[in-house]
Amino acid sequence: MIRFKIDLESTELLDRITTIYNFKRDTITGRIALSLSLEKGKKFTEETLSLAQNGREYTPTSNLFGRLINDTDNFVLYKTIFDQHYNNELSENEFIRLYKLHLKDGLDLWKQQLDNSDITKGEHISILLKPIKKGLTLRSNTPHISIDRKKTEIKEFKDLLSFEIGKSENNEPIIIKINDLREFDNRNIAIAGMAGSGKTQLIKDILYQISKNSNDELKFIFFDYKGEGNPEQLKSFLEAANAEFVDIVNDGGVNFNPFLSINLDERQRPFSIRAFVDTISTFVPKMGVSQENIIISLINDLLDRKNGSYPTINELFNDLENYYEENGIRQDTLYSVIRDLSTNIFNCNPNNPSILSKSLYLNLPPALSDTLRQLVVFLLLRFFNSYFTSTNDCEPQDHIFPIRYVIVIDEAHIYLKNKNARKALEDLLRLLRSKGVIVVMLSQGVEDYKTKDFDFASQVQLPICLNIQNKDYKAISNFVGTPNSRYKLETEIKKLDSGKGLINIGDPKIIELRQWWRTKREENL
Template identity: 25%
Template structure:
């Protein structure tokens, strides 16, 4: 039984190039090439006679999917048994499809202008095969630092349902004290320890995370730099599970509420107009293959309505014009289909170059995530560990927490059973107690870095300590060294823990 094969030289060159662009490992790209070729060509494949490329070990290629890959081959070739040399060797079916698939992948890449995100989206829309493997719960026990007093390790048991009611988390502190590095370390560990089954959607307000190439590589993230070149989010906010009149009307009203939440000038008249305009957009597209509008559709309908009524441009037109002209979201005419799901993607969305609409873009993505979450079955619990599907990461969260975002509130309240978690990073403990919604009550984990002006009441509520301890901590929190953190204690004898937090750059 051969334990390795050698690809064609051209295949090796293609895999190396795609690896540099995609950040996927060599074996993963080889499996994609195999699957792509066998799904498009079937058994009508030429033998590959070039062996001067790179080595591909059997264990690396198959991973845990040998039975599944054998089943694909048997089904495609209409055979009940397969000899080992025909399965995996320099003269095997797998080698033939890897070499053929690599060329197909490169042709697809060049067709999409060597844009790795467009390549990836067209690729996944083409390959329909799936192993149907169930995502299994992992033990997400994350090392977060050592206590200052006795140098003991602190472990975050993120998904342990026997200890914690949920997995929502907040990090707070002023700029430059280490909270972003601490957050990145948490996310990298979660990705690695979950075997990349737990995803995240990261709203990057400062643009420093999207430019951290090591973090992007370690977490295998897709980056989207909005308003920087021609990059567009492959997401259409108007895509629905059902296009009944009731679903369309509800979605239109919810969009109008989102617009109003982030702009005080957006009044009842504009809300009503936007609702009617969105419904008209669906009606105009109802008989087409993609029965949903894009923002250019909505803008053109609104402009025509305003012209007919002799109305001047107002806040609604201004917002719609920005959304359409800045080309932020997927639009009709795109060479790739919109994402059907966002909850199974790991994405960093860079918002820092946007002069306006930061919060609205976030709202629309959060709404989309909530709609998907509501349709998901409950995530699996095994031995007390719940599978975490996706983490919504909101940097500079004070920009969101003061707005009334019904979908963020619903994710916080309802996400536990679905395996959808929210991580916040903000500047102050006071950010989480809003008049309309108390986020703090639903935060299971809170980490306080150096911050100024923290109220004793906020510290008491977040840490669960006594009023006297909270009062004493006001001064200590203001004087914490970089990477020193205060959190709720796991001990019955201490009201809080003080520890030195781990940084991403020291671990990866």
């Protein structure tokens, strides 16, 4: 979650207006001030000077944007409003800068009206009633827009989803009710453990239980970045979890068209294409602005020619090849990557079922370059982000939050070290939280989840620390959460070993981890 400071003048105005209206928190005042600025149509340009950072600081726990009914932070809602207001997909830094400018603008507008009103006669209340009344009038006149649900619906698992992650030292099973809102308001999972700690065996066991306990209704995708999967060795797991194994190299690619992440709506298409190209440039070495513009232009031309349908990567490569030849451009890294994506990675058969309709174990062997392996993962993640964002939020029933899909990202530290990839993961965790998607990240150490610009552990409700090399108390407590007793956590950290895990639910405790190899033997799978 974001952390930033506003200017001193805005801080003083916030406190003054909050006191006048007797609001419980200054964040309420801030949200109203923001709406007053946006309602006037105010826009700031890149040339507008940034404000000083000498006032109040807002942190991940400030509840700055308020929360939805299912206790989901409204950051995404505000970010979307700003994107639409500026007709651009803003970065987080751009959003924060504009937020502070609009906050100050709205507070100044509010102050001017208060200075010209008689508070003793309740005129300050009338100031707020006018925009509220206007908003209600606009809402009553808003036409209903029907949506093609065939493109956006996916089956929801609406029952309680639980699985065991291990047993306590007293041999009591540790059951995780992942979509019970009384226990978890966030369904993302992070697992940290070095090689041999048991994290791969643990996640296989969890996926098996999810498949079994949902009667195979919940589907998942497992990105095996190490590419060590062997279909014969994985046979029992694949059969038990009802999953398909795809080796990107040996099976001739995966049946998927990455262009599906592009929104064909004329208003959204430019931003979707830009996001698609940004994903490519994140991982393609030395890809410059001119190359990005070439790809954007070629994709636009392709979409125009296809007239409402999606092109294939193969068609993009053909156009790119012709463009390079006609303009005398030498083959470069971009050329090689698009060629490899079209010939070895993505098979775009329109008759294939949706990639979301089945569970998939995607093996990415080292025979592929790091560039291609990472790009495959993020082109698929881009699609998931686009697809689920187009769906309605899941509606909790009583205390149960419906689940739609599970994404497992192995070797997550590979991406967390890349600033641009890190941003994409951050967006994924935030945007999919209300869409019923569980994101599971596996990494080698707890420190991987905390970076300069974002604390990924803050977006995870279930962190599980396995045996790790760096057993620093501060790093582990940042990952699993501050314990009730430092002594208790320090004591449990000393017990970490292969096959054991540390959780901080209620109190820190060491557990004997569930392992797929053991479950397979015990259940004769």
